[in-house]
Amino acid sequence: MKNVRLVFFALTSLLAFSAFVVSIQVKKPVQVNRPPNIILVLIDDMGTADVGCFGGTFAPTPNIDRLAAEGIKFTNYYSAAPICSPSRVGLTTGMAPGKWRITSFLAERKHNRSCEQADFLDASAPSVARQLKKAGYATAHFGKWHMGGGRDVDNAPAIPNYGFDEYASTWESPSPDPLLTSTNWIWARSDSVKRWSRTAYFVDKTLDFLKRNPGRPCYINLWPDDVHTPWVPDETTLDAFPKGTEKPREFSAVLAELDIQIGRLMAGLKAIGADNNTLIIFTSDNGALPTFGGKRSGTFRGSKLSLYEGGIRMPFIVRYPASAPKGKTDNQSIICATDLLPTFESLAGKKGTTSGDGENMATVLTGKPRVRTKPIFWEYGRNTESFRYPLPHDRSxxxxxxxxxxxxxxxxxxxxxxxxxxxxxxxxxxxxxxxxxxxxxxxxxxxxxxxxxxxxxx
Structure with missing residues (x-):
């Protein structure tokens, strides 16, 4: 009888303890969802048809394709310009780059004057990072900058002036990372981080930044300088072609390595538990050059340096597990790079705080297509002396x-x-x-x- 009582007492105590635990779990406050991490992956000179999910056949791109399979693929996204610097300015400011006197790629002062442009983006211009920082975000820029600095432009504002807490950038910036720039040029054999390892370096920086800021939403520019020429996929290529190449074989190798690093980014997000509430946007700053007979532009006419579709209509993928559907293609919504600033503001809970040329496309990025209300404008080529142009058929x-x-x-x-x-x-x-x-x-x-x-x- 005594043993029965002990067993009864033990079972009763266990049930009481279980009920206590359950009551604690029930009463535990539900954590309010915070705004998403935003990682803007801006590829350099990627054509619309470079990757498999947009019809590319140059190299398998399973990880980029998986971004699309796990998110939304958009077929009507436009860069702000058909060349690097103004396209990045439009994305950063939410305004037409010409409004900030940036019309072509930024280089030495003489070149900038001949292109009728400033030497750098005015630090007073609107900035995605600055606006999100006001909304409580930790902000970082890892990769190519090319909105001022480098060559003989030694007075460009530092990257933190645009709202970034941390940065690591390449040669064409106010203060390039010494591990990437051992000489006064874009890349060199003596760089600590070799040309073919840069994208991996920027992915490592991105994941580390997220790990060190677990309590805050993060905004990160992940802007590699792949797949821009010259292509140097490995040291063997560098030995054979000291200045790099513009040949299809080397392009395919660089593209394949880029895809591997996108896979590392996705795996890293899962490993640190940041995958579900991280919005990844994958796109390009402008079209491809060379196009290998138009193959990198797919069905579109034109290339980098052209206002035909091949120069400005870019691949665009959104992956946001917490709020966006999987495996969807949006052929209806027309999006421009200038839309990203008001869109990100809205996702951060700061809808409508900055005026500009873009539209808030937050609902579109979460799977609800809509008709655009504002027209999109572009310019490229203010004169025939200083601006570069493609072959006559592609020149617009x-x-x-x-x-x-x-x-x-x-x-x-x-x-x-x-x-x-x-x-x-x-x-x-x-x-x-x-x-x-x-x-x-x-x-x-x-x-x-x-x-x-x-x-x-x-």
């Missing part, structure tokens, strides 16, 4: 505009009008300017007025 007029399904191109002197219906003619083969005169004239007047309102270089 120097202004362009998209409004709805219509795309108009024209030179800033009013000549060379071209009009395309991108719904039926995304390859821009059938100029409708003579058949749709009213549409062409209305858009031309609007585009030329936009161009004339841009500030001149003082």
């Amino acid at each position: 007029p120097n202004l362009a505009m998209r409004q709805g399904n219509w795309k108009l191109l024209v030179n800033d002197n009013g000549t060379g009008v071209e009009l395309y219906d991108l719904t039926t003619d995304p390859s821009e083969k059938n100029d409708l300017s003579s058949q749709q005169r009213q549409v062409a004239e209305q858009m031309k007047a609007q585009l030329l007025a936009w161009r004339s309102a841009l500030p001149k270089l003082n």
Whole structure:
């Protein structure tokens, strides 16, 4: 009897303890979801058809393809310019880069003057990082900068002036990482971090930053300088081609390594428990060059340095497990790089705090397509002396505009009008300017007025 009582007492105590534990679990306050980490992966000179999920065949890209399979692939995303510096300025500021007097790639002062542009992005300009920092984000930039600094421009503002807590950047920046720049050039054999290891270095920096900031949402620019030429995938290539190459074999090797590092990024996010509430955007700053006979531009006409679709319509993938559907393709929503600042503000809970040229596309990034309300404007090529251009077939007029399904191109002197219906003619083969005169004239007047309102270089 005594043993029975002991057993009964033990069972009763166990049940009471279990009920206590359950009551604690029930009463434990539910943690409020915080804004997402945002990692903006901006590839350098990646064509629309470089990766498998957009039709690429140069090298397998299983990890980039998995981003799309686990997120949303967008087919109507545009960079702010068909060349590096202004495209990055548009993304950073949420404004047309010409409004900040950036019109081509930034280089030495003489080149900048001849391109009618400033030497660097004004630090007073709006900045994605600065706005998110105000919203409580930890901010970092790891990778290529190219918005001022380098060569003989020694007075460019430091990267923290744009709102970044930490950074590690390449040669074309105010203060390049010494591990990446042992000489006064973009890369060298003597660099501690070799040319082919840079993307891995930036991924390591990204994951480390997230690990060290577990209590705050993080915004990170992960901007590798792959897949920009010259291509140096390994030391053997460097021995054979000391200045790198522009050949398909080396391009494929660089692309394959980039894909491996995207896989490392995704695995690292899972390992530190940051995967579910991290928004990854994967895109490019501008189109490809060389295109290998147009193959890297896919069905689109044009390349880097061109305002045809191949120069400005970019791959765009969003992966956000907590809020975005998997395996979806959005063919409807038209997005521009200038949209990212107001979109990120909205995701951070600061909707509508910055005015600019973009639209808030936060709902679009979480799987709800919508019709764009603002037109998109571009310029490239203010003169024939200082600006680089592609082959004649890919060289476009120097202004362009998209409004709805219509795309108009024209030179800033009013000549060379071209009009395309991108719904039926995304390859821009059938100029409708003579058949749709009213549409062409209305858009031309609007585009030329936009161009004339841009500030001149003082």
